[in-house]
Amino acid sequence: MEQIMIHKASLEDMATIQGIGRQTFFETFAQGNTGEDMNKYLEDHFSEAKITAELNHPESLFFIAREGTEVVGYLKLNTGQAQTELREKEGMEIERIYVKSAYHGKKVGQLLYDKALEIAKLQGKSYLWLGVWEENPRAIRFYEKNGFVVFDKHIFKVGNDEQTDLMMKKVLR
Template identity: 70%
Template sequence: MDGITIRKATADDLATILLIGRQTFFETFAPHNTATNMQRYLEESFSDEKVRGELNNPESFFFVATEGTKPVGYLKLNTGKAQTEAQDDTALEIERIYVSSDYHGKKVGQLLYEKALETALALGKSYLWLGVWEHNPRAIRFYEKNGFVAFSQHIFSMGEEEQTDIMMKKTLS
């Protein structure tokens, strides 16, 4: 998409990542969850301290999508022990591709995914993997379109509720 740039995030991007993360997660999942569970998840997963630690983790990679100077999305990748679920050293996890709702359908997610693929290849990884909520058909279709296939499932805790994520992967070599 013209006008969208993807750049590696720095510690200075903490506020941007928190804002996009909280807004995007809330917009996507609030209609399907209780207010209590949503608030608890947002407080735990998007606290300044937690995200600052993730930004400073050498095994995690953040990229910010901008249109001009306006942040419109971000990507979070994990390798090694930073992965949210144990995978081998040849894996790169896509933990988050978050795009502001007013940029849905404008290929920002695709550009962020392509940055994930580029990063995995540069790091010599054999496959990309991720977890996606079973009731998020838009995201599932996006990943299937990009060559991911389901290989397992795991439980995602949303406050006091347990939900099922489909684990998907794409083999690179």
């Protein structure tokens, strides 16, 4: 395996983010959702217009993980009003860490998380937070291993299906 490299994404990476986003979301959640709900979610959240707006938002950052020329995962961070909830200036949201299933267990998620932690510390944030589907034990274990604790729950819609996400937080200082 070549070394995994992580770089900040720009608007020129819109199609790359769209493609890896659709692929990894589908790989991660398709078996727990109907085809109709998955298709609706993918259309709504990974459209060209939506990804372009997210890439242009001054309080959001994307990072792409590559092995050689292959895109293997990505990270989306939000601060301020870009956060999906909380929106406290001292916090940073990890909205997405997604990795191709073929790269699970190969430390790509850890590298992306480490990048999130680095950015949060550089920006002087007091905590990181995120939402993770309560039926995704692999992701929950990953975040617990990295020092996150559950502090609340919220509803996350996939298509028309309302699902429960655990909200997790890691205090940095």
